[in-house]
Amino acid sequence: MAHTPQAKYRKNYQSPSHTIMDLELIFDLFDTNTTVTAVSHVKQQKESNQLVLDGENLELKSLKVNGIEWQDFQLLETGLSLSSLPQEFELEIVTLINPEANTALEGLYKSGGAFCTQCEAEGFRRITYFLDRPDVLAKYTTTVIADKKDYPFLLSNGNRIEHGDLAEGRHWVKWQDPHPKPAYLFALVAGDFDVLRDQYKTKSGRDVALEIFVDKGNLDRASHAMTSLINAMKWDEERFDLEYDLDIYMIVAVDFFNMGAMENKGLNIFNSKFVLANEKTATDTDYLGIEAVIGHEYFHNWTGNRVTCRDWFQLSLKEGLTVFRDQEFSSDLGSRAVNRINNVRIIRGPQFAEDASPMSHPIRPDKVIEMNNFYTLTVYEKGSEVIRMMHTLLGETNFQKGMKLYFERHDGTAATCEDFVAAVEDASGVDLTQFRLWYSQSGTPIVSVSTEYDAQQKTYALTVEQTTEPTHEQKEKAALHIPFDVELYTAHGDVIELQCNGKRISNVLNVTQAKQTFVFENVPEKPIPSLLREFSAPVKLEYDYSDDELIFLMVNARNEFARWDAGQMLLAKYIRSNVFGVQSGKAADLPESVVDAFRGVLLSEALEPAFIAEMLSLPSHNEVSGWYKRVDVDAIATVLKAMKVQLANALQDELNAVYHSLRQTAYSIEHSAIGERALRNTCLAYLAYTDQGNDLLLAQYHSASNMTDTIAAMSAANSAQLMCRQALMDDYSNKWKHDGLVMDKWFALQGTNPAPSVLDTIQQTMKHEAFSLKNPNRTRSLIGSFLSANPVHFHAKSGEGYRFAGQILRELNDSNPQVASRLIDPLLKFRLYDEARQAMMKSELESLKSMENLARDLFEKVTKALES
Ligand code: TRP
Numbered sequence: 001m002a003h004t005p006q007a008k009y010r011k012n013y014q015s016p017s018h019t020i021m022d023l024e025l026i027f028d029l030f031d032t033n034t035t036v037t038a039v040s041h042v043k044q045q046k047e048s049n050q051l052v053l054d055g056e057n058l059e060l061k062s063l064k065v066n067g068i069e070w071q072d073f074q075l076l077e078t079g080l081s082l083s084s085l086p087q088e089f090e091l092e093i094v095t096l097i098n099p100e101a102n103t104a105l106e107g108l109y110k111s112g113g114a115f116c117t118q119c120e121a122e123g124f125r126r127i128t129y130f131l132d133r134p135d136v137l138a139k140y141t142t143t144v145i146a147d148k149k150d151y152p153f154l155l156s157n158g159n160r161i162e163h164g165d166l167a168e169g170r171h172w173v174k175w176q177d178p179h180p181k182p183a184y185l186f187a188l189v190a191g192d193f194d195v196l197r198d199q200y201k202t203k204s205g206r207d208v209a210l211e212i213f214v215d216k217g218n219l220d221r222a223s224h225a226m227t228s229l230i231n232a233m234k235w236d237e238e239r240f241d242l243e244y245d246l247d248i249y250m251i252v253a254v255d256f257f258n259m260g261a262m263e264n265k266g267l268n269i270f271n272s273k274f275v276l277a278n279e280k281t282a283t284d285t286d287y288l289g290i291e292a293v294i295g296h297e298y299f300h301n302w303t304g305n306r307v308t309c310r311d312w313f314q315l316s317l318k319e320g321l322t323v324f325r326d327q328e329f330s331s332d333l334g335s336r337a338v339n340r341i342n343n344v345r346i347i348r349g350p351q352f353a354e355d356a357s358p359m360s361h362p363i364r365p366d367k368v369i370e371m372n373n374f375y376t377l378t379v380y381e382k383g384s385e386v387i388r389m390m391h392t393l394l395g396e397t398n399f400q401k402g403m404k405l406y407f408e409r410h411d412g413t414a415a416t417c418e419d420f421v422a423a424v425e426d427a428s429g430v431d432l433t434q435f436r437l438w439y440s441q442s443g444t445p446i447v448s449v450s451t452e453y454d455a456q457q458k459t460y461a462l463t464v465e466q467t468t469e470p471t472h473e474q475k476e477k478a479a480l481h482i483p484f485d486v487e488l489y490t491a492h493g494d495v496i497e498l499q500c501n502g503k504r505i506s507n508v509l510n511v512t513q514a515k516q517t518f519v520f521e522n523v524p525e526k527p528i529p530s531l532l533r534e535f536s537a538p539v540k541l542e543y544d545y546s547d548d549e550l551i552f553l554m555v556n557a558r559n560e561f562a563r564w565d566a567g568q569m570l571l572a573k574y575i576r577s578n579v580f581g582v583q584s585g586k587a588a589d590l591p592e593s594v595v596d597a598f599r600g601v602l603l604s605e606a607l608e609p610a611f612i613a614e615m616l617s618l619p620s621h622n623e624v625s626g627w628y629k630r631v632d633v634d635a636i637a638t639v640l641k642a643m644k645v646q647l648a649n650a651l652q653d654e655l656n657a658v659y660h661s662l663r664q665t666a667y668s669i670e671h672s673a674i675g676e677r678a679l680r681n682t683c684l685a686y687l688a689y690t691d692q693g694n695d696l697l698l699a700q701y702h703s704a705s706n707m708t709d710t711i712a713a714m715s716a717a718n719s720a721q722l723m724c725r726q727a728l729m730d731d732y733s734n735k736w737k738h739d740g741l742v743m744d745k746w747f748a749l750q751g752t753n754p755a756p757s758v759l760d761t762i763q764q765t766m767k768h769e770a771f772s773l774k775n776p777n778r779t780r781s782l783i784g785s786f787l788s789a790n791p792v793h794f795h796a797k798s799g800e801g802y803r804f805a806g807q808i809l810r811e812l813n814d815s816n817p818q819v820a821s822r823l824i825d826p827l828l829k830f831r832l833y834d835e836a837r838q839a840m841m842k843s844e845l846e847s848l849k850s851m852e853n854l855a856r857d858l859f860e861k862v863t864k865a866l867e868s
């Protein structure tokens with residue numbers, strides 16, 4: 001490393017020395033040498049005539065203060081320092097940048113034939129020297145100049161105010177954004193696109209033009225994104241009373257993008273994966289993903305853009321809240337239970353794993369080296385759970401009062417997480433003093449419950465103990481305020497009203513101490529408790545349920561989530577005991593009663609198909625791994641497979657009957673149709689493990705009218721390693737080899753192939769005409785899925801999986817550190833494996849650490865992981 005990257009600390013926040021009120025940008029676009037002229041109006045905020053601007057990979061062409069060439073400056077490694085400045089001045093900076101060489105996809109770069117930008121978190125400093133921090137809000141005017149034939153569309157934030165033609169076939173467009181914004185929300189796009197247009201009238205009567213820009217020829221894949229956008233605009237008006245605030249809303253889909261999408265003011269830029277869909281190319285999961293991400297970016301217009309973050313440590317202020325909003329959007333439009341289940345799976349799987357890893361951090365981190373490393377499941381998904389807990393404690397009405405007060409106080413400014421909590425607290429009168437600890441404490445609390453029924457007194461005592469184990473970066477833990485939602489049932493399935501001290505109380509208990517007992521009165525019989533309903537807090541629940549109690553809850557709990565959760569707990573009991581059994585040489589086995597419980601679910605007429613599909617889905621290998629301090633990769637895989645085989649064969653007749661009863665004639669994207677396909681394909685995934693599997697999959701593949709059914713067949717053939725697998729894979733690749741996005745599903749199946757030869761196949765597949773390590777979607781599909789979702793072969797005893805990971809990471813370190821840094825996570829968790837594997841994983845990390853040009857992103861993770 002040239003220089004050891006320096007960490008920043010939340011506690012050291014200082015307001016900026018200067019503010020920049022207006023910024024006029026001119027981009028003269030050329031592939032390898034784009035000139036950026038930036039004229040800003042700067043005002044001193046503190047006693048200081050020195051201004052330090054951020055800048056990276058820039059070539060400074062000229063620098064003027066109030067129209068005069070400025071000599072009093074110094075170029076720094078990380079920017080530009082100006083001295084002897086007046087209190088208020090006009091600053092003109094001309095820089096030269098090379099978009100074509102920008103493979104990191106941060107700043108201004110080329111995606112396919114188009115120019116586009118990505119400025120969050122700190123990418124604007126790769127465009128010009130600037131105060132690239134979210135608490136500097138300026139009004140932007142942007143002129144884009146480019147060749148007219150190649151780039152007929154020139155886009156930026158706000159309203160298009162002027163345009164014209166120039167010599168040599170070039171043209172220009174000028175945009176003005178009336179809303180002051182931080183630099184990370186700046187965007188520019190230049191290219192040739194097909195445009196899907198629509199309009200929306202807000203509830204106060206503003207007409208908004210809606211435009212979705214896609215690569216030429218993709219217009220037939222843009223309509224679901226448009227529908228989702230209109231639904232999102234409407235939903236935000238109805239549920240949050242929030243309206244859009246410009247006359248135009250644009251979305252551009254690009255193929256080269258590091259993340260999902262970006263909420264730039266008035267000009268969202270999307271990974272094309274979250275825009276393009278039709279029934280032939282996209283699965284139901286893709287459709288739902290598009291709805292969620294389109295919603296997410298739209299909702300940022302208020303939670304993120306109108307009120308932004310004071311500093312990047314506050315990222316969860318906008319992300320946790322916006323994820324909460326997009327989850328509510330999806331739940332209001334579709335199945336609340338299914339959405340909740342999927343969100344909880346993410347917390348219990350990868351988020352809990354992050355808490356247990358060297359990268360553990362609170363939802364509001366205290367120390368950051370590379371901000372891009374903190375766009376995490378903890379900040380986003382756990383951040384959303386923290387907002388959800390406040391919603392649970394306050395109720396919808398008070399929560400909305402809190403939102404209203406938050407906007408009254410902070411609209412147009414850069415705020416902190418504390419500002420949000422204070423607004424919610426002041427508006428509702430609910431004391432959140434102890435609750436605030438969720439923002440500063442990392443790790444997963446364990447909540448253990450014990451119960452005692454007193455038949456004489458008719459009382460039921462529920463004792464709750466909470467502990468949070470030390471995390472990598474934080475040893476001391478305190479008791480949290482945990483909203484703990486419970487319900488009690490009689491053996492007949494009747495709900496027992498909760499009474500304490502002679503009063504009826506809410507289902508949501510306030511757990512605030514390390515150990516606490518709640519005594520319920522007038523409990524007529526020994527009840528069956530339903531605990532942590534709706535996953536009311538992001539904690540690990542421990543309670544010694546009997547099988548009978550869990551089977552009872554699977555059928556009788558009033559709330560769908562609780563039924564699903566009981567089923568998961570029942571499965572978990574047997575996964576654990578079977579893993580133990582397999583380790584001591586026994587064969588895995590499920591008792592008849594458990595199989596019967598799942599038979600009952602499968603045949604239930606009362607449950608929705610989408611929900612049955614969730615109930616029948618086993619936890620993933622990764623989720624199960626998270627239950628252990630020392631992970632036995634092979635034993636877990638053996639048990640999960642054995643359970644699938646046993647359930648499939650025991651329930652074969654019922655699975656067949658349900659599978660055939662759900663055959664659809666016409667394709668529809670209605671939620672009920674999605675649910676039926678989900679259940680049908682869940683049946684298929686089990687039936688793949690029976691002797692009729694191969695024929696059934698072949699038949700489904702060849703008769704499929706949509707991508708959901710196609711991929712379901714291929715994926716089942718892949719998991720169960722059926723004969724037909726290769727033929728289906730070949731057929732698909734012949735059909736779709738010219739479409740990278742559609743091929744991503746195929747690449748992911750290659751990456752997760754359970755065959756022992758998978759690594760050879762992956763290396764071959766990297767030569768496929770549709771593959772490129774320069775494209776993050778391709779890389780994540782093939783390589784990312786191998787590293788994170790093929791544990792048996794990634795952790796092969798030979799160490800070949802680790803060595804392959806190391807080789808790819810070294811290559812990506814140079815071309816795209818952000819993507820490298822996301823891929824590396826499984827390697828950081830070496831402490832979970834046996835000594836031999838640990839040594840091999842560590843040696844890959846050591847070899848990365850010794851790289852001459854190790855990027856800050858990887859530096860931060862590698863050094864943290866190797867610290868003892
Ligand atoms: N703010 C974006 C979102 O969550 C996240 C994002 C998009 C991002 N692109 C990025 C974050 C690049 C870091 C780097 O909606």
Ligand code: ZN
Nearest residue numbers: 296300319322
């Ligand atoms: Zn976001």
